[in-house]
Structure formats: structure tokens, C-alpha cells
Amino acid sequence: MTRRARERGEAGGATRERNEREILAAAEKIFAAHGYRGASVQAIAEAAGLPKSNVLYYMGSKRGLYVRLLERMMARWNALLDDISVDDDPAEVLEAFIRSKMALSRRHPEGSRLFAAEILAGAPFLQEYLSGELRAWVEERGAIFRQWAERGLMDPVEPVWLIFLIWSATQHYADFEAQVLGITGKGELSDADVEQITAFLTRVILKGCGVRPREA
């Protein structure tokens, strides 16, 4: 039975996998552009090249599809939140932080925008995650930043504001892509552009926080 197979976690054939991938990609694009309410299953189906019924067959409901996409994005996010310790080099850690966040936004711009739309709407599906998991993560990093400051390795800035600065600055290039492209007059940002931006952000933020270079 279909139901039992699904309950046992059996993914079924390759057909299912392929179609689900297609649907998820299409849905991410539509939800990213129009938010949860503004997206229609019909539009998602058209973007995926399938009849609406088929989308519902695989995903069950619009709500379920949306939640699944959010969870996928949070998983990607969590994957780059590796642990750091007080003994690490602040410059290295902060640069890696900026680089990996920038890379994530670049690799998954639609996912980034999906997240942004969810927050714009007041985070109805992510409230728990924000005030639970993510908040704890921020506090942990914050504690380490403070210790670095005590050791004179960087200025005593409020860690939370610093983290928000890095998040906003990096996410900007995915979320506000339309604005960035309109103003720069480019059709898209090249790898070289992104590298230049990353270098700029690293330079300004590290210097701005008084992070000492490693061998000083």
C-alpha cells in the first residue's frame, strides 16, 4: 500500500525522487518570489511542468510543501554552522563565517529569499526555530566573541549586532538581487564580482571590529 510504504520511509522508485526534486525546485522559486499566501499551487505546477493534481499527489498540501522547503533551507543553514572555540583565530573564524554565508546565499538564492519572505510575513512557521535553536546558536558565538574581546583579540562590540551585520550584508545579495542588478546594470553577478564583494566585506568588517591579524 502506498500509505504503508510512505510510513516505512520507503521513497519508492526513481520517478518519485525525480518529480519531487522538480516540484521542490519550482516551489522554492514561486514561494521565494510571492511568499506563502501569494504563491499558488497552480503556478508551482506550471513551473514544474506538471498538472496541479500531480503536485498535490506528491506533496499532500501547499502547507506541507512550504514547510518542507523551509526545513530543507534550515538544514542547509545548519550544515555550515560548525563549532568554534575560544582558541581559534578570530580573523580566520570571521572570514570563514562571512565566506560560507555568502556562498550559501549564492548557491541557494531562492531558498534565501524564501526564508526572507517567511520573516517578512512575521515568521509564522519559524517562530520556534528563531527563539529556540537559532537564538542558542547566536548566544554561544556571542560568548566566544566576548572572550576574544577580553583577550584583546578584537574590539568589545556587541556580538549580536555583529552577527546581524554579517547576516544582512551577505544575504542582501540574494534577497535584493533585483535591486543589486538594477543598480549595477549587470545581468548577473559573476564569480569574480562575488569574490570581490566577499573580500570587501571581510576587510571592512574585520578592520571595523579591530580584529588583529594572526601574526601580530
Added chain:
Amino acid sequence: MTRRARERGEAGGATRERNEREILAAAEKIFAAHGYRGASVQAIAEAAGLPKSNVLYYMGSKRGLYVRLLERMMARWNALLDDISVDDDPAEVLEAFIRSKMALSRRHPEGSRLFAAEILAGAPFLQEYLSGELRAWVEERGAIFRQWAERGLMDPVEPVWLIFLIWSATQHYADFEAQVLGITGKGELSDADVEQITAFLTRVILKGCGVRPREA
């Protein structure tokens, strides 16, 4: 006749003014949260405490209402884009830039989010503005930043990235308010919080760009 009066730009009585204000405020909230497609006239009407027909009576159409809100927000934005000259002090100008942008986001968070949602959707209504007016504005400021760098008043950073950095960092607190509140655990940001954040951003960005203090 109603039509002729409207064509002549006669605003009508105080009733109209009051109702329009109410509708615009409600619509800004709804559009900000759900984007153009995701917002319904019904929801706007309920938020304004009026029947749907009345909203359409005053605003003509959903599209017209949306455009009007966007234009209002762009006007607010333009109002703080005063001219600067090469002879001004970079530190003063950049700080004023950060402060005024922060104040705008704080005074009009819904407008800020409305703008964000429009960009997320690919800026279908604002493409011209971005690649025209706004682009020119950015280029003008950029030229001045470059001259400052030549004079040794600041590091030779790419002006466009710097402007984006300031925009994203300041706008973050309006657009991602739900995330900020969830992570900080606050119910809202106080004036003191905002002042602290503004000081942090000014400090980090000015220092990060090697802007020389005035009397140096």
C-alpha cells in the same frame, strides 16, 4: 460630478482624507507582510475597518493602491537623499547616512518591508526606478567616495558595495524584525537599542573603511 472633481485633483472633504489615510496604513501593513499577490483587498478592508467596496471606491483597484504605496515610500526615501559634496567631511556624511537610513527604517517599518517584498518578487513595479533614478544617485555618491579615497580621507573601497552594506545593515532591523526579536528575546527594540545599534554600525563601518576622524 465625482469624476470631474477627481480629474481636477480636488481632494474632496476631510472624510476622504481620513479614510484614505486609514486605508493606506492598513494596506501598507498587509502588503508588507504578504507581498502584492498575497495581499487581498478583503484583508486590507478588514484591517482598515471598512467594507471591501469602500476600499475600492477610494483606491480604484488593488494595483493602483499598491503603486501609490510604493510611490509614497520612494518619496520618503528620496526626502533623505540630500546632496553631498567632495568638500564635506566623510565621517560626518557617512554617519548621517547611516543614521538617517536607520531612522527611516524605524519610522516606517511597514514601508520598508513593502519595498523588500517588491524586490523579492523581482521588482516588477520598480525596475525603472532602480535602474534609473536610484542608479544615478548611487553613481553620484560613488564618485565622491572615490575622490575622498584619492585624497586619503578613507580607504579605496568600491563605493557601490559600501552603499549596499549600509543599506542592508540598516534595513535589516525593519525587514527582519521578526528574526531580530526572536533571537534577542525582546518584544520590541527600544530607542536605546536602536541608538546602540546605530552607534555600533557607524563605528564598525567608518573604522572598517579607514575613515579619518575630523581633527586628525
Added chain:
DNA sequence: AAATATCCTGACCATATGGTCAACATATCG
């Protein structure tokens, strides 16, 4: 081949959508 699990989709449903309109209410003004 037979049996069974999976896949596919048009038809359908109740509800919501943006928008129109006619009828009526209220204000404004000669």
C-alpha cells in the same frame, strides 16, 4: 501472465478573489 503497488490526471467542490454596480445615505451649497 497475474497481481499489486505506484503514478497520473480530468472533473469536481466549496470558498475566496478582484472588481462592478445600482440603490441609498449623507454632506455641501445655491
Added chain:
DNA sequence: CGATATGTTGACCATATGGTCAGGATATTT
């Protein structure tokens, strides 16, 4: 007052919405 502009709104329309379901088409397995 009467006349005319302005404000108000329920009923209505065509279309789109998320979701269901029956019935058939394919795979897969025995």
C-alpha cells in the same frame, strides 16, 4: 428648501483558489 456632489455598501459576476476523488495508466514483483 432643492439640487448636486460625495460617501456607503450589499448583491452580484467571472475567475482562481486549495483540495478531493474516482478511474485509468504504468511499473514492479511474484
